[in-house]
Amino acid sequence: MSYGSKQWRGWVxxxxxxxxxxxxxxxxxxxxxxxSDVYSLGxxxxxxxxxxxxxxxxxxxVIATKVYYPTDAPSAPGAAATEAPNRSGLGRKHVVQxxxxxxxxxxxxTIDLYQLHRVDPLAPIEETLEALDLLVRQGKVRYIGCSTTxxxxxxxxxxxxxxxxxxxxxxxxNHYNLVYREEEREMIPLCMDxxxxxxxxxxxxxxxxxxxxxxxxRLSGDAVLAGQLYDHPGDAAVAQANARVAKARGVxxxxxxxxxxLSRPGVTAPIIGAIKLEHLEAAARAxxxxxxxxxxxxxxxPYLPHAVRGWVRG
Numbered sequence: 001m002s003y004g005s006k007q008w009r010g011w012v013x014x015x016x017x018x019x020x021x022x023x024x025x026x027x028x029x030x031x032x033x034x035x036s037d038v039y040s041l042g043x044x045x046x047x048x049x050x051x052x053x054x055x056x057x058x059x060x061x062v063i064a065t066k067v068y069y070p071t072d073a074p075s076a077p078g079a080a081a082t083e084a085p086n087r088s089g090l091g092r093k094h095v096v097q098x099x100x101x102x103x104x105x106x107x108x109x110t111i112d113l114y115q116l117h118r119v120d121p122l123a124p125i126e127e128t129l130e131a132l133d134l135l136v137r138q139g140k141v142r143y144i145g146c147s148t149t150x151x152x153x154x155x156x157x158x159x160x161x162x163x164x165x166x167x168x169x170x171x172x173x174n175h176y177n178l179v180y181r182e183e184e185r186e187m188i189p190l191c192m193d194x195x196x197x198x199x200x201x202x203x204x205x206x207x208x209x210x211x212x213x214x215x216x217x218r219l220s221g222d223a224v225l226a227g228q229l230y231d232h233p234g235d236a237a238v239a240q241a242n243a244r245v246a247k248a249r250g251v252x253x254x255x256x257x258x259x260x261x262l263s264r265p266g267v268t269a270p271i272i273g274a275i276k277l278e279h280l281e282a283a284a285r286a287x288x289x290x291x292x293x294x295x296x297x298x299x300x301x302p303y304l305p306h307a308v309r310g311w312v313r314g
Contacts, residue, residue: 002273003047004040012040013275015047021274022051028284032062034173034199034271036117037102038069049106063106066147067098068117090120092131099135115145115173125157133166145171147201148310151186158194169196173271175310176200176264178209178242178257178299179235182306184264192266200261202310203270205230208239209257210279234304241302245295254279258286260299 003018013021025033033052035044045065052061070088086093099114114135120128135141146154146169154172161168172191176183177200191198204210208230239253242260246253261270274280291299 001036001039001044002275004044008040008043011275015050018047019051020277021280022048023055024277024280026055028280030284031056031060032064032199032269034064034113036066036069037071037098037105038066038117041071042101042105045102045105046107049108053107058108062112063108064113064115064145065102065106065111066115066117067095067102068120071098071101090116090123090128090131092127092134095128095131096135099140103140110139111141113143113145113171114141115147115171116149117147119146119149119153125153126160129157129161129164129166133161136167141167143167143170145169145173145196145199147173148175151190154187154196155190155194171197171199171268173199173201175202175229176261176267177203177205178260179205179230179232179238179303180306180309181303182308188264188266197268198266199268199271201271202229203261203272204254204257205235205239208235209242210252210254210282229309232304232306234302237302238299241298245291245298249289249295251285251289252282254282255286255289256291256295256299258283259289259291260296262286263291263296 002013003021004012004014006012006014022033033048035048037045039045048063052058052063068088068090070084072087086097088094099111102111102114103109114132116128119125132141132144136144144167146157154169158168160166172187174183174187176188176198180202183200188198190196206229242257243253246256249256258270258272261267272279272283274283
């Protein structure tokens, strides 16, 4: 999401600025790259594909993208979404067309992990799963995954895939970090029981867990979204506890927040976003941080239950 076009989000890095991040990620041993067709309306996929073809070995990399949102403007100014119903959602037509468009933008023959960016409240999940299975059988997709939804909907999808012998979800990309832990109630236990990898998004809570004070270009650019996600009165206390643990450790707050997430049951790897090379370096250093039971307690004690945050109730 960090790389694409500033016309989409002002804080996004365009191609010349983004390329060093891909090169350094490969040097650090990172082999999993996650994007979406909606990020910069397709430009992110184009940049990701070009950079990975140049700096990496595609046979060793896992390239993931997503489908759900529209990637172009309505045909006429002010046109309603209902006037172009096949531009978005998870009906068979859009899923197949979006996958084929993503393949072209990425410049690859097969997408390693194709994920539902959201669950469509209008399209029957059975239709969506049949479309995804078709893409797998055609060799356009290797694995399928899901993101941010109700646990019961994921279980319903898994049951249908099992009953019909279809490709099943192998991963869940959900909203999970130190200040938002509601996924621990049902989703993560479900994933552990059913063998789905957990790859949380927003692991640093839009930077709330990474900075000591002040604001950033991304926070300013995403002020509305950040406010919707991190408006709980207890969030600041969690961030302050994280800053204290990091200071005592002599590391950055980003490292302790990511180390905590990496220590959680079921978590495979957080999806990090980096718009400064230090963000990438700090994420790599977090792999070497092992938190003590006392540090874990300090980080977790301030947490208070939240309402659902981060996705449409479809």
